[in-house]
Amino acid sequence: MNVLKSLLEGKISLSKDLAKWVYECSECGNCTEVCHMTQNENIILPTSNWIDHIKVWEALRKDLVEAGFAPLDRHEDLVQYMSNNEMKNPYGENKAKKFDWVKQFPDIKNKGEIAFFAGCTMPLRQADTLKSMMKILTTSGIEIALSKDEWCCGSIGIRIGELKSVEELLKHNIEIFKNMGVKIVFTACAGCYRTWKKDYPELLGEDLPFEVKHITEVLIELLNNNQLPFKPEEGEKLKVTYHDSCHLGRHMDLYEIPREIISKIPGIELIEMKRNRKNAWCCGAGGGVKSQFPDLAKDISKERINEAIESGADILTTSCPFCIGNLKDAYEELGAELQERIKLIDIIDLIVSKM
Secondary structure (H helix, E strand, O other), rough: HHEEEEEEEEOOOOOOHOOOOOOOOOOOOOOHHHHHHHOOOOOOOOOOOOHHHHHHHHHHHHHHHHHOOOOOOOHHHHHHHHOOOOOOOOOEEEEEEEEHHHHHHHOOOOOOOOEEEEEOHHHHHHHHHHHHHHHHHHHHOOEEEEEOOOOOOHHHHHHHHOHHHHHHHHHHHHHHHHHOOOOEEEEHHHHHHHHHHHHHHHOOOOOOEEEEEEEEHHHHHHHHOOOOOOOOOOOEEEEEEEEOOOOOOOOOOOOOOHHHHHHHHOEEEEOOOOHHHHOOOOOOOOHHHHHOOHHOOOOHHHHHHHHHOOOOEEEEEEEOOHHHHHHHHHHHOHHHHHHOEEEEEEEEHHHHHHH
């Protein structure tokens, strides 16, 4: 914040070196919590929400882009991939590949009141988790719709301050779901959820014509209605700890529903890491850090995995494909001894393992 103040006062100027430093931030939002002490009920500050650090940081990145000092090399590739009509995803893969997993589920409709936005990371990197999700939904009797013409939500463009690349994506995606006649759009990606729920309305200047939910909000309804047939509880309870994704937690205040889900799964005991909820340690993947500074991202994840091990948990779970991907990359570098002490799994796969 002092650097920003110096920029505004003209004491320093925008530069490439400044850009490299700025983009090492994962935009986790923990600075906002620590700075404002909003989690401390004994401190009452009428100005506790006077500044949104993430918004300020994204505004700085936007200035760097407009001044020609950003995007950085790897981020430039992502922007090009998202803009390419043959791709429309930040992984640079053919957009048709995103829907290979759908071939196993012919009952998915083209139109309906409940639609699934698949995003890019899960279809291209964690398709097995989407198949687990479909097992849950099919078992529960829920029918969903999906468009094979969806594009990337544009989250990475927003995070790195490259908003021009987002405008077309945003308008296209909203129009697709409007034409499908949906009342609810849900996603299993925390980044997509934040983008649809928070960023799209802000960029548009108006509310979306449908409700946006995260998969955990769908799952808790199923569990509360006893729509999931779990296997009988056997043996000792597995100790499970939950990692708060920054996009779900600090960005969207969705802390308790995932924990309620875990608590309702038979044979599982939920335990907490020392840093959780508003104080949770970031996985390190967000804000463009994973793509531009992969080693930094993994180092941050290693600290989180070690914290999960210290909690005594058998399983580390979360509900964000970016977190899963980065934690997995770090996990594979920790060695067999540590890997034997804890397993990493998406909350969707955790549920299916008990069905």
